[in-house]
Amino acid sequence: MKLRYLLLAILLLQFSTLHAAEPKAARASVITLDRILAVVNNDVITQSELATEMRAITQQLRQQNIEIPAVEVLQKQVLERLIVKHLQLQLAESTGIRVDDDTLARAINTIAKQNNITLSEFRDILTRDGFDFAIFRENIRQEIIINRLRQRQVDSRINVTDQEISDFLTTQGAQGAGAGNEYHVAQILIGLPEAAAPEKVQAAQAKAQQVLDRLRAGASFTDTAVSVSQDPQALQGGDLGWRTAAQLPSVFADVVPRMKPGDISDLIRSASGFHIAKLIEQRGGEQHIVKQTLARHILVRPNELTSDKDAQTRLEQLKQRIEGGEDFAGLARSHSEDAATAINGGALGWVNPGDLDPRFEEAMNTLKPKEVSTPFQSSFGWHIVQVMERRDHDNTEEFRRTQAREAIRQRKIEEEAQAWVRSLRDEAYVEYKTAEE
Numbered sequence: 001m002k003l004r005y006l007l008l009a010i011l012l013l014q015f016s017t018l019h020a021a022e023p024k025a026a027r028a029s030v031i032t033l034d035r036i037l038a039v040v041n042n043d044v045i046t047q048s049e050l051a052t053e054m055r056a057i058t059q060q061l062r063q064q065n066i067e068i069p070a071v072e073v074l075q076k077q078v079l080e081r082l083i084v085k086h087l088q089l090q091l092a093e094s095t096g097i098r099v100d101d102d103t104l105a106r107a108i109n110t111i112a113k114q115n116n117i118t119l120s121e122f123r124d125i126l127t128r129d130g131f132d133f134a135i136f137r138e139n140i141r142q143e144i145i146i147n148r149l150r151q152r153q154v155d156s157r158i159n160v161t162d163q164e165i166s167d168f169l170t171t172q173g174a175q176g177a178g179a180g181n182e183y184h185v186a187q188i189l190i191g192l193p194e195a196a197a198p199e200k201v202q203a204a205q206a207k208a209q210q211v212l213d214r215l216r217a218g219a220s221f222t223d224t225a226v227s228v229s230q231d232p233q234a235l236q237g238g239d240l241g242w243r244t245a246a247q248l249p250s251v252f253a254d255v256v257p258r259m260k261p262g263d264i265s266d267l268i269r270s271a272s273g274f275h276i277a278k279l280i281e282q283r284g285g286e287q288h289i290v291k292q293t294l295a296r297h298i299l300v301r302p303n304e305l306t307s308d309k310d311a312q313t314r315l316e317q318l319k320q321r322i323e324g325g326e327d328f329a330g331l332a333r334s335h336s337e338d339a340a341t342a343i344n345g346g347a348l349g350w351v352n353p354g355d356l357d358p359r360f361e362e363a364m365n366t367l368k369p370k371e372v373s374t375p376f377q378s379s380f381g382w383h384i385v386q387v388m389e390r391r392d393h394d395n396t397e398e399f400r401r402t403q404a405r406e407a408i409r410q411r412k413i414e415e416e417a418q419a420w421v422r423s424l425r426d427e428a429y430v431e432y433k434t435a436e437e
Contacts, residue, residue, distance in 0.1 A: 038079065039431040040086045045079065053078050057235055066237050067223040077226070077234060087424050089142060092149040099144045107140055154420055158412045165404045168246055181245060183256050184281040186221055186238040191230035191273040193426050208267050208274035215264050221278050230273065232418070238278075246407030250415060252277050272418060288399040290353060294389040295364055296328060296346035299338040301381035311382040315375035319384050322372055328386055337381070352395065360385070 038045045057078055061068050068074065112122040123133050190208040192201060211228055215221055225231075225238030233239055240249075248256055251270040259265065259279040268275040298318060300311040318335060322328050329345025336342040348356075356364070359378040367373055367387040375382050 036433050038083060038433060039429070040083050041090055041429050043086050043090060045082050045086065050075065050079055050082065053082060061226065061235070064237070066226055067220065069223070069227040073227050080230075081235070083428075083430055084421055084425060085142070085146070087428050088146045088149055088421075091153075091424065092145045095149070095152070097145055097148050097152070099141050099148075103144070104137060104141050107144060108137065111140075150417055150420075154417045155413050158409055158416065160405050160409045160412070164408055165401055168404055168408060169400065181257070182242050182283050183245070183248065183279060184242050185240045185248065185252065185256055186225065186278045186280060187231055187233070187240060187249070187252075188215075188221070188225045188229040188238050188276040189231035189234075189273055190228070191422075194271070194422065204274055205267065208276065212264070212267060212276055215276065215278075221264070232421075239280075242283075244403060244407045246404045247411050249275075250411060251275060272422065288394070288396045289392050290395045290399075292350045292352055292391050292393040293364060293387055294350050294391075295348045295385055295387050296332060297338070297341065297348060297360075297383050297385040298328075298332045298336040298346055299341075299381050299383050300335070301337050308377070308382070312375045312377075315382055315384045319372055319374070322384075322386075328372070350391075350393070352393075 034046050034048045036044045037047055037050055054074065057074070058068055069077075108122075109119055112119045115122070117125070126133050126136060188208075188211060190204050190211065192204050196204070207228075211224060215224060222237030222239070225234055228234075229238050231238060245253065245257055249270075251268050252265075252275070255265050255268060256277055256279055259277075261279055261281050263279050265275075265277040268277065298315065300306065300314050302308050302311050306314075314335070318331055321331065329347075332346030333342055336346050338346070341347060353361070355361075357378040357380060359376065360380075360383060363373050363376045363383070364385050364387060367385070369387050369389055372386045373384050375384055377383075
């Protein structure tokens with residue numbers, strides 16, 4: 001079912017998965033036979049937790065038509081994923097990150113709305129498809145917690161300078177790879193811990209070379225990634241999705257733009273280990289045209305002495321004076337409480353879609369050139385606005401710089417997050433338990 005696939009993708013793509021509901025008798029037997037597989041600092045991962053995760057991931061792989069690796073290979077991948085998840089949740093708890101029930105309810109309602117169904121219908125579908133709603137809720141809670149943790153530990157510390165954007169666009173131009181080009185990329189990572197000993201580096205390189213040799217002999221990149229890759233996207237077949245050049249991992253920045261669809265790279269060394277990249281598809285950027293509006297406004301802010309009704313009345317009177325022939329700019333200079341624009345007769349300049357308060361933009365977009373609006377309220381106060389002119393504007397360069405800024409930021413976040421998770425894992429106490437134990 002489409003909804004089930006979407007939900008699995010949402011949860012599996014990041015850090016958590018849906019847990020299939022089990023019959024009551026089966027759950028009782030699992031509790032009886034359950035055992036500890038790994039100790040993670042002061043926490044444990046149990047056989048039943050791994051089994052539940054394995055079922056969900058196996059189902060996802062089947063839905064994506066990805067070959068399921070041998071059980072012991074998949075178990076190793078899934079167990080490592082659970083260890084990292086537990087470590088992040090432990091850190092979140094120790095730093096006071098919580099998600100209350102109201103926030104959780106809003107998140108689940110949002111998921112239901114995105115699927116155009118009610119919450120009641122959502123619960124019914126989950127139940128019909130074999131998923132325990134209570135466990136689903138907790139997985140959503142954990143996902144929100146981990147996302148908040150990453151925002152605090154990684155995202156909030158990332159900065160992109162104008163010089164970085166200019167350097168990137170210059171480099172892309174010199175390479176003949178336009179800033180608007182996009183690349184659908186997958187990768188396999190044979191990982192290394194920080195400050196790995198030379199013998200470990202040699203072993204990882206030898207393993208990566210064997211993987212590369214198999215790929216070039218015709219092995220499926222997707223299936224191989226599921227089996228051997230230590231990248232967070234391993235269980236999605238290593239698929240990184242569509243990336244602009246700026247969004248590519250920095251180790252791929254000079255490699256992927258020179259590849260052709262279907263190409264597989266040589267081994268690429270980074271601090272994380274040895275990478276193998278595959279370019280699946282490529283598409284070019286297009287000219288970006290936006291509808292700009294030249295407008296001016298008068299603002300009156302309600303306060304202790306001016307009620308909403310008073311502000312609205314004052315603006316209605318000003319509109320009548322403008323329609324009677326008085327100069328809009330002159331009235332704006334005398335009456336507008338927007339100090340930044342009043343000095344220029346209320347002029348906002350040429351504005352792009354999304355630049356202004358949504359309510360303001362909605363009112364402005366209903367007007368014809370030279371028309372003055374009736375008074376309306378935004379988050380800033382009460383306004384009247386006049387549209388002077390509209391035009392189609394080639395916004396390609398500005399658009400590319402905006403895209404480049406966000407893409408560079410996302411690339412930095414991704415690389416920093418991987419380093420952060422690797423450090424978290426390297427510094428943790430993890431003990432694997434054998435069946436005899």
